[in-house]
Amino acid sequence: MTIADQSGQQVSGPLLPPDGGRDRPLFLVAAILVFLACLSALGARGAWQASQQWTSDLESSLTIQIRPVEGRDADADAQEAARIALTVPGIDKTVAHDRTHAEALLAPWLGQDNLPDDLPLPLIVDVELARNEAPPLDALQSAMDAAGLPASVDDHGRWIDAVRTSARSAQTLALSLLALLTAAAAAVVAFAARASLVARLDVTDALHLCGAEDKFIAQLFQTRFFLLGLKAGAAGALVAALVSMLVSMGESPADMAFFLPNWRLDTIEIGLLIIAPILAGLTAALSARLAVTADLRDRW
Amino acid sequence: MVRFDNVGMRYGPGPEVLRDLSFDLPRGSFQFLTGPSGAGKTSLLRLIYLAARPSRGLVSFFGRDSSTLPRAELPLLRRRIGVVFQEFKLLNHLSVFDNVALPLRVSGRQSSDYAEDVIELLNWVGLGDKITASPATLSGGEKQRVAIARAVVNQPEVLIADEPTGNVDHEMGMRLLRLFVELNKLGTTIVLATHDLQLVRMLDAPVMTLSNGHLHIRPPRSERSVSGGDADSPIPSPLAVREAVESGAAFETDLHSDQSEDTP
Known part of the structure; x- marks a missing residue:
């Protein structure tokens, strides 16, 4: 809605109408996906750190066996x-x-x-x-x-390979999960963007017929979904940080500890949690842009 | 300016809804488009405002073939064409001001650059007191004027109006027609689609009549009396239209009178 500012100048309202709560389920789904993605990322980082520690210990020592x-x-x-x-x-x-x-x-x-x-x-x-x-x-x-x-020297090579293989498997698993969750988040947002576009066909048609370029219309949806992804990502990352802290504070079985993220408040882990919402926002924005552009191309 | 050469159009595998259309809309001309429901008026208008492409034949705008036009150039061409839709296509979440300013906004202009022009235009169409109103609160005639203001705010070279008087009373219809004539006097090419034959008779303008997908063009009365018939012909110069409008002879009512009492 247009309002006049203090100087009497017309201030234009947003071209896309407010979502009216329509995006709330998407916010929840995106927050959950980012939460799981953060846990996966922290898990991958934990596996990498553990394997580094173990291989470093093994590589810096030898064993002489006296028969x-x-x-x-x-x-x-x-x-x-x-x-x-x-x-x-x-x-x-x-x-x-x-x-x-x-x-x-x-x-x-x-x-x-x-x-x-x-x-x-x-x-x-x-x-x-x-x-x-x-x-x-x-x-x-x-x-x-x-x-x-009667001595034989063992360089632990057999064990180092086993540890590296295990760590690589754990990392691959965590990164695969991360990729799957990112793809799922992108698909969900693309679906939601299409639904949002369908619900706003009156707006996009009017804009289109007034001479708006596809990228102008896509930008409107892109901005909205970026902010939604950012907020949902922040919520998901915050919960992931809390859960990670709680898990790390409690005792876990030795064989489980390897797979659990290790909360140490180090720069990289904090960085991961800060980057996650931004990546979620960018993923949402890109998905929305692609969905809207494709839809406009199909219809016009 | 807009040229059709043997244009045919069909939707999907169905029969052609428009057949062998050939005409030329000269710069600054005024023409009516009429015909029974289902004759293909909306399809023809869609071709003219670049919302559809022909199945065959050539449609050119400002010297460019529409079928080979890169998608990225379509918005730039659309900005040269104003459209008044029968159903208005106004956005209720935006104010009257924002609806009218939409073509300027999407072309990247700042509100500080165009606010004065938009307000002046709204005053011109008699909606100066409705600037901050939502279209949802306006009467049919007021909505129609908002739609017209939006269509002309960018000073388009071509203005297409689909049944612009279909939702308003006779008096408002006359005022809107006057508005189109004024725009035409300023050099805008006008295509006015209507069922209202009374409205058509008010102006000495060529009439494009669609029937079963075929187009018949009837020259203005002044030219018919010279040529002596209703034969198909290219659309003539708008001189006759302008002369008729300026003399005021074609109007039965005073189109400059005060606004009618529109009610939502």
Whole structure:
């Protein structure tokens, strides 16, 4: 509706009439989709962070396994292996573990105090690598062989691959969900934009016949749906942040923790939650623009 | 200005609703378009205001072939054509001012540039006191005048009016006709579609009559008396129309009289 401002100048009203509550269901659906998308994004980020941490731990260490050999003192061999390992360049620290440590590692499978004393057990020497050094696998194995120790060096490669594969799977799953949710949001908004256009055919026809370009008409719907997407996205992201915080504050089973977003208030996670509503708004705007432009092209 | 050459039009696979239409609308001409319901008047008007394309033949606007016109250029051409719809097509959520200013607004002009012109136009059509009103609160005649004001605010070169007097009483019909004549005097080409033969008789203007999709063009009375018949002919110069209007002889009532008492 036109009103006159203080200087008596006519101030034009919006060309699209108010939605009159028609967009409320769309707001709810968009907010839910953005909420789920945020959880997926946080989940993908959590999986990436976890895999980075685990592979970093595995890559910065080696393990020397001392095989039990009849007639040899395994504890002494472990101590000797730890001492020799320290002489190899690129190795920062070594810790030789005794039979008690080996028994503790087996306890979850064989139980406590169930092992006969004469059961030969391999002993473990943990080797910590100096920062940014490639693992001196061959040099270490050669040093062990040269000292005549029954030792084999393990670079954890098997485990690193397994962790990376798991992390990649979790990330792929989360990103696939994110893509699906984005596509669903775009489809819902496109549908809603078409419905809105049909409900406003009187407006679009009048505009069209008055010489409005398609992009001018599309811009009207685009702006409306951008704001709707932005508001719905903000609501969804806020709820996702709250849920993520609550989940992180509570205890979760170890095997679940990997898949749950990890709320640490770091810049990237906050950035994700801020970007999500903007992306939702842009997705809504683009969907509306494409839907309206296609519809105008079909009808005129 | 607008030229039809052997134009035919059909909707989908159905029969042709317009057949072999050939005519030329010269700049500044005034013509009536009449014919029984279903004769194809609305289809012809749709072709003229670029809402439809012909199934065959050539329709050209300002020297451009409508069938090969890029879509992006259509809005620019439409801005040169004003249309008064029978059902008005006013937007009730906008004020009378905004409805009239719509063609200016969509062409990217700022309200500060056109507000004065729009208000002046609204005063000219007798709606100066309805500037902030919603069209929903106006009478049929007032709506018609808003629709006409919107159609002419952009100073179009062609004005098409579909039954502009269909919803108003005789007196208002006369006033609206006077309005079209005034616009024509200013150089606008007018095509006025009407069933009202009384209205047609008021002006010495050519009459395009559609019947079963065929067009018959009857020259103005002044030319018929010279040529001696009703034969088809190109639409002549609007000189005769203007002379008739300026002399006032064709009008039975004083079209400059005060507004009628319209009621919603």
